[in-house]
Amino acid sequence: MTAQEMYERDKVAIQTTGLSGSMLMENAGRAVSDDVETKIEKHQSVIVLIGGGNNGGDGYVIARTLLNRGYQVEAWQVVSDHKIQGDALLHKEIFIKSGYPLQQLEELGTLEESLEQADVVIDSMLGIGVKGQLRPPFKEVVALVNKRAAYTIAVDIPTGVPADESVSEFDGLFANHTTVIAAPKISVFLEHTSSYYGEWTVVDIGLPTKKIPNSRRKLWGKSDTLSTFPTRQAHSHKGSHGKGIVVGGSFQMPGSIAMTAKAALRSGIGLLTIATTSNTVPLIAPFLQEATFQQVTEEGGFLSSANVVDWSQYNGAAIGMGMGRNQGSTTLVEEIFDCVEGPLLIDADGLYLMKDGLTQYSKRKDPTILTPHPGEFAHLIDRSIPEVMQSPFCLTRDFALQYGVYVVLKGPSTIITSPRGEQCVEVSGNAGLAKGGSGDVLSGILLALLLQSNSVFDALANGCMIHGLTAERLTESRHSIYDLLATDLIEGLPNTFRTFSSST
Ligand SMILES: NC(=O)C1=CN([C@@H]2O[C@H](COP(=O)(O)OP(=O)(O)OC[C@H]3O[C@@H](n4cnc5c(N)ncnc54)[C@H](O)[C@@H]3O)[C@@H](O)[C@H]2O)[C@@H](O)CC1
Ligand SMILES: Nc1ncnc2c1ncn2[C@@H]1O[C@H](COP(=O)(O)OP(=O)(O)O)[C@@H](O)[C@H]1O
Numbered sequence: 396m397t398a399q400e401m402y403e404r405d406k407v408a409i410q411t412t413g414l415s416g417s418m419l420m421e422n423a424g425r426a427v428s429d430d431v432e433t434k435i436e437k438h439q440s441v442i443v444l445i446g447g448g449n450n451g452g453d454g455y456v457i458a459r460t461l462l463n464r465g466y467q468v469e470a471w472q473v474v475s476d477h478k479i480q481g482d483a484l485l486h487k488e489i490f491i492k493s494g495y496p497l498q499q500l501e502e503l504g505t506l507e508e509s510l511e512q513a514d515v516v517i518d519s520m521l522g523i524g525v526k527g528q529l530r531p532p533f534k535e536v537v538a539l540v541n542k543r544a545a546y547t548i549a550v551d552i553p554t555g556v557p558a559d560e561s562v563s564e565f566d567g568l569f570a571n572h573t574t575v576i577a578a579p580k581i582s583v584f585l586e587h588t589s590s591y592y593g594e595w596t597v598v599d600i601g602l603p604t605k606k607i608p609n610s611r612r613k614l615w616g617k618s619d620t621l622s623t624f625p626t627r628q629a630h631s632h633k634g635s636h637g638k639g640i641v642v643g644g645s646f647q648m649p650g651s652i653a654m655t656a657k658a659a660l661r662s663g664i665g666l667l668t669i670a671t672t673s674n675t676v677p678l679i680a681p682f683l684q685e686a687t688f689q690q691v692t693e694e695g696g697f698l699s700s701a702n703v704v705d706w707s708q709y710n711g712a713a714i715g716m717g718m719g720r721n722q723g724s725t726t727l728v729e730e731i732f733d734c735v736e737g738p739l740l741i742d743a744d745g746l747y748l749m750k751d752g753l754t755q756y757s758k759r760k761d762p763t764i765l766t767p768h769p770g771e772f773a774h775l776i777d778r779s780i781p782e783v784m785q786s787p788f789c790l791t792r793d794f795a796l797q798y799g800v801y802v803v804l805k806g807p808s809t810i811i812t813s814p815r816g817e818q819c820v821e822v823s824g825n826a827g828l829a830k831g832g833s834g835d836v837l838s839g840i841l842l843a844l845l846l847q848s849n850s851v852f853d854a855l856a857n858g859c860m861i862h863g864l865t866a867e868r869l870t871e872s873r874h875s876i877y878d879l880l881a882t883d884l885i886e887g888l889p890n891t892f893r894t895f896s897s898s899t
């Protein structure tokens with residue numbers, strides 16, 4: 396959610412159901428307290444830092460709830476009294492009438508002494524309402540908290556961190572854990588803001604799900620994969636599960652296309668053909684006994700034309716892995732855009748070779764899927780990588796809408812966008828995947844799932860989930876994030892598929 400979407404949801408909830416802002420604040424404070432209780436012990440001393448907006452309002456509820464439950468809590472209001480208004484003021488009064496003392500920040504030294512004694516700091520100073528650089532006293536208090544070693548829990552969003560993308564300059568509080576209210580904000584998933592959150596959980600505050608506007612974005616979870624995973628019929632045959640072709644490879648990079656092919660075979664594709672250079676075939680064929688090979692025209696060790704291929708035999712294709720960026724291969728890419736029937740996935744070098752023809756290519760009637768990492772996407776849209784990293788949701792959405800394509804922007808938070816602008820984020824995986832070859836494996840998994848699924852969007856999200864979960868599982872047992880190889884990932888696929896797959 397963006398901050399604006401959160402405000403709209405709160406507003407609609409209040410207008411349509413009669414829930415009041417103060418009820419939502421009570422719900423939020425109690426839900427956060429329940430989550431906080433899983434992190435703290437009764438003997439620990441806790442400080443709740445309370446700001447002037449509704450995030451501060453949540454802080455009064457949290458301090459009261461924890462005190463009611465027997466925790467040792469000091470509540471600190473860090474702004475002057477006149478800043479506390481509306482629902483927050485109501486909850487401040489309830490706090491005081493409950494018989495609890497409130498500390499007022501007058502000079503930083505006293506707060507610093509208290510912070511030094513605290514085991515846990517709860518940051519309820521600013522939430523999604525933050526605008527621009529922090530002003531006093533927030534800037535100073537955040538600096539004090541960041542200097543201390545106490546375990547820090549942020550409410551909704553760490554103070555100072557923007558909720559939305561495209562903001563690069565800010566002072567933020569570093570939390571060990573963030574209890575996110577109602578829905579994760581965009582900044583949870585961005586490289587330059589995610590580290591402020593620490594670990595995060597989302598708590599429900601009783602918003603009426605039927606009444607509030609649907610989000611255009613979704614966080615893809617395991618339950619989504621379970622409910623959308625393609626089933627295999629008992630009477631199915633190899634033709635029922637898709638005939639795919641992978642096009643790529645070159646003299647320098649024979650392994651890429653081999654990994655894509657092997658991953659597709661391990662992901663349930665019915666039949667797979669490999670179109671690669673003649674010198675690549677003998678190198679990879681011994682490891683890919685199940686695949687067939689297709690002759691393609693080449694020039695100087697690079698693929699140049701696929702006019703000999705009978706494309707009508709295939710239900711979908713993946714192109715670009717290990718292909719090289721030789722200009723002679725551009726013709727091949729053009730032919731493929733014209734001729735492939737069914738989903739067409741373009742990765743790696745294919746993305747570079749297609750750039751000049753983007754407008755023409757977007758006229759395909761079947762789904763086209765681009766799977767860039769941020770560097771490749773930056774090249775496609777003529778922006779810098781930092782610009783892509785700061786605004787990945789809106790840049791990929793604009794691109795997908797403009798060219799009518801699916802985009803899978805890969806990374807620790809992979810963002811999948813449909814040509815209609817729907818987005819989902821998939822967060823499985825770990826730094827063991829930050830190695831050459833991981834993307835080739837992903838392309839194979841995606842092609843196989845695209846050919847077995849009725850929904851392109853589900854296939855892409857599920858493919859990313861299978862890929863990331865496989866890395867997580869392998870690094871829990873046999874491997875570490877250091878030694879994990881892309882080929883290990885392929886060998887780890889069976890274990891992941893066993894947990895999701897079923898037959899009817
Ligand atoms: N319906 C509601 O009222 C609900 C609100 N919730 C909480 O309310 C929060 C949002 O509340 P608000 O909109 O009041 O926003 P904040 O609590 O983030 O506070 C915004 C206020 O902080 C000040 N401020 C903004 N930028 C600043 C800066 N750079 N330096 C210093 N001060 C700055 C401004 O005076 C602004 O009014 C959420 O994050 C969540 O914690 C939840 O309780 C859920 C329900
Ligand atoms: N630190 C990380 N955490 C989680 N996933 C990662 C991380 N680094 C890379 N990945 C995943 O690994 C894959 C890398 O793809 P890519 O960069 O195209 O690799 P290559 O082209 O070298 O095969 C993507 O699916 C990406 O999401």
Ligand SMILES: [K+]
Pocket residue numbers: 450518519520521522549550551552553554
């Ligand atoms: K906060």
